[in-house]
Structure formats: C-alpha cells, structure tokens
Amino acid sequence: MSQSCSIINCTRTSRGLCDCCQQYLCLQHLTEHNNLLISQLNPLTDEINTLADRLSRLNVQKIIADSRQKLEQWREDCYKKIDCLFEQKCQELNQLINEKIGQQREELNRIHVKMAELINAQETTRQDIDLLTSTIRQFSTNINNIEQTCFTINIRSLLIDDTLVCIKETTEKELDLSILSPVYRTIHRPERSFRSLTGNDRYLLIHQHPNLCLFDREINIVKQALWSYDAIQDMCWSSTLDRFIVLGKNNIYFIDEYTMSIENVQRIKKQDWGSCTCSDTVLFACTNEWGSSIMEFELFPAIDMIKEWKYPFTCAKDETICDTTCPSILASIDQLFFRSYHNVRCLYLSN
Template sequence: MSQLCSINKCTRVSRGLCDCCQQNICLQHLNEHNALLISQLNPLTDDINALGYRLQTFSIQKTNHNGREKLEQWRQDCYKKIDYLFEQKCQELDHTVNEQVSKQREELDRIHLKITELINAQEATRQDIDLLRSTLHQLQENMNEIEQTCFTINTRPLLIDDTFILIKKTPEHELDLSTLSPVDRTIHRPEGSFRSFTGNDRHLLIHQHPNLCLLDREMNVVKQTFWLYDLGNVGVQHADQIACVDNLILTQNKINIYLNTYAYWQIIDILNELENDVRIRLIFLLQKC
C-alpha cells in the first residue's frame, strides 16, 4: 500500500523524501518546499552584493591610519635621536679644532702686542728679536699643524632589529594584556612614593619615598637625593606635548616594565636643585587617567 504525504491533513500519496524537512511528501508539497528554498536565494544575493560593495569601498589607508601614525612617530623619534647624536659629535669635532685655534690666536695676539710695545718704545734688544722670531716660528709650525689636522672617525653601522616593531591585531578600543611580553624588571616601591616618573634611553628617574632615585638600565640606583616636594602638586608649566613612552606600566606599589608596549603621558617640566648644587632639568610624565 502506498504511503501518504506526511504533511498534516494531506491525503495525497507521497512521491519522495524532501531534502528540506526530511519527510516523505507528495509532489505538490515537494514543489512548494523547493520554491521556498529558491525564494531564500534572493536575500542571500542581496547580502553578497552588500558585502561586495563594502569590500569595494573599504579603505586600507583609513583602517591603518592610527597604526601608520604610531609607526611615523617611531620613525621621527629615531630620526631625532640620530640627529641629536650627529649634532653632538659635530660640536665635539668643532670644539677640538676651536680649542687649538683659540690658543693660537691668544699667543699671536700676545706677540703682536709685544712687538707694538717695542715699536712704540723704539727700544729692542737682540734677545727680544731672537725670542720674537723663535716664538713666531713656533706659531707658524703650529698653524701648519692646524691646517693639516685630520681626524679618524670610527663609526659602527646602525643595526635595526625587526623585533623593534611588533604588529598584532587587537580589537578596537581594547588593550589585550595577554599580548604583553613577560615582565623584564620589577621595581618595588615604598608606600608614599609618588607616581610621577621620567626616563630616557639610559636612565629612569622615580620617587622612592623619601628619595628621588636615578636608576640605570639594570634598575640599579645610580644616584639618589632626599626629596621634600609633593610631585602630585607640581604645577604644569608645559603641557602641550604628548610623549609616547614605551615599556612602562604602573601598578599600585611597583612598576612592571614590559617590552614593546606603549602608554601615553603628558609632559611637564620642572627645575630644581639636587645635591652638590647641580641644577638638573627634570621632566616628569603624568599618566593620563
């Protein structure tokens, strides 16, 4: 005996297994189910077209804008460091020659003054003339050496490591702390230590109650001095610069120093006298909260 259609109240004979509902149904219901499936293709086509348009109008430059800005800032910072070292060495080179020239000029002025005095006095001895000639000859020899001065400049190639810049996709407006590198150093700070600090390529300046401490790259205290001032109440004198300070993340009573991470800080400048009457320019970075 033939099997009836599985659709409720349908008395027609089933003609096959429907791929959609996995039931044995009649030819009419098979056609209806097939038409229902076909009707769902048009919305899918619309969705595909919409995605295609979004892909066509997608701007890589706009998406990568912030990332490119950070890379450009890194490049400019590197250029500044190179330019600073270049200018420093140029000044050192000029200073070496200027020092010799200044000594030569002082001696020449002295001899010229001596000759002028002898001429004005209309009186000179053979010893005066011999001494002047000897001194002038020595100055000529010195000038020859100055004019022929040459320097040996030993330079080393600037090695750029690809790991200086690490790129990893993270959700927008979200900082994934699990992507941070392992802790490189940990500084334990006493209660009462202020959060303000600053650093450069060689040193880190922090407040470890009750002292202001200068640390080297190994986090050893190089120098410290007793500090009476409340860094939390320091007046802002220069807040129009934003510094990108890498490798520093604050916790409650210690600073965990990570590699290849960035935090934004506001720069303020203060001047104060430390021990030995040495005037040092301190740049404190206050965390933007």
C-alpha cells in the same frame, strides 16, 4: 513497507528525505519545501550585492590613517634623534678645532706684546732677535699644523632593527593583552611601605620603607631620600612645579626629583588628607572623612586654595573619596574624576 509523509494531516506516501527539514515527505511537500528554499536565494543575492558594493567602496586610507600617523610620528622622532646626535657631533668638532685656534691666538698676543715692548723701548739685543725668530718659526709651524689638521671620524652605520616596529591587527572591542610586554622586573616592597605610586616622563616614585625612591625606566633606583614624615596617602606629578607632590596624612610635601629635597608646604592648613591629583595648573586634594571635600589649589606663583567642593556634591554623607584623577588626555576639557565606594563622578571644572 512505504512510509507516509511526515507533514501532519498529509496522507500521501513519502518519496524522499527533505534536505532542509530532514523529514520524509511526499512529492508535493518536497516541491513546496524546495520552492521555499529557492525563494530564500533572492534576499541572499541582495545581501551579497550590498556587501560586494561595500567592499569595493572601502576607504583603505581612512582605515590605516591612525596607524600610519603613528608610524609617521615614529619616523619624526627617529629623525629628531639623528639630528640631535648630528648637532652634538658637529659641536664637538667645532670645539676641538676652536681650542687649537684659541691657543694660537693667545700665543700671537704674547708675541705682539713682546714686539711692542721692544719697539717702544727702541732697544733690543741679538738674543731678543734670535728668541723672537725662533718663536715666530714655531708659531708658523703651529699654524701649518692647524691648516693640515685631520680628524679621524669612526662611524658605525646605523643598524635599524625591523622589530623596532611591529604591526599586529587588533579589533576595537578586544584589546589583545598578548601585545603588552611581559613583566620585565619586579620591585620588592618592604613591609610598612606606603601603597601609592606615581611617575613623570622620567621616573617612577614609590615609597620603599624607609625611603622615598625614584626608579628609572630599567627599574633601577636612581635616587632616594629617607621619609621620616607622616603616612603617605597619595602622590602625583606636577609639570607646572616640576615637582612631585606627596599627600601625607596631614601635610602636603613637594619633592624635587633632582635633589630629592622634601619641602613641607606650610601654607596649607593641616587636614586629614586622602587622595590627590594634578592638572596642568592646579592640585586637587580630597579629605579622608565621611562626606569628603575636594579642595582645589593653584600652584603658581604660590600654592593657595581657590575652591572647595563638599558633600553631597562630592559623594554621599556616608562615603569617602578613595581615588582622584585628572587624565591628561582630557586636560584640555578640564575634567576631574573621583571615585567613592559606590560611584565615579566627573566634575566639569570650567563650569
């Protein structure tokens, strides 16, 4: 039994299954659907031509520019390391030979003095002459030795590992977490350790009850000092002072990374402190209270408050500021970011 066309109100017999709509259609409707499909080819042709055009115009140099810049920076840094080692070894070499020459200069002085004494006195003995002759012979041998000095330089050629540089594609939208290094080591935090941490380009500073500790890149404790002061609220690094700044519950402290000495900064009025951050030149410290204030301190030549911001400019009356940062990448435009419970705000410091 023949089936009728699936199109409503069409009474004609179906002649086949239409490829586009998966319905049984009559010849007319099959043709209609076919023409409709063919008409869709034109815009597709236009689109593929446009894409072909874009492909041919792709600026390869522009696409790889940033990555290439990173590779060039890496090359520069490596060259610098080699230059630095080269300079160091040249100095070692100079020092070795100069020490030998220095000794002979001293010897020469002694001989000069001795001869001058004898000439001045216009009196000498056979024994003096023999002694001088043998001293001068020895001196001559020493000079010969220096002239023929050889150094053995053992050099291992530089092994360059291909995996020093790995190139992997990432799209801008999704940062591939797998390219981040896996956890290397874990630092166990004893109970009652304060939660803040900060670092500079050499060390990580954290409180490991009862000490304030500096960790190196391999996560080994390098230095530590007993922390017997108030609770640590926040910490940051100041490149201007070359010191870590620790914000205690009520006091501000400077920590010297070389000596681990802790200086309680007496110039600053006691406050109920909450969080802090440093820009190139100043310290920002926020109070830990409803409607926190932000205080700006200049660091050089001495630490002094230069400005204070209060609520509602900082946060709402029923909020406190929990975190503050002055990202160094943005330091040139002087922005201070601070987070309260509901908002992150940005202060433009140049205004």
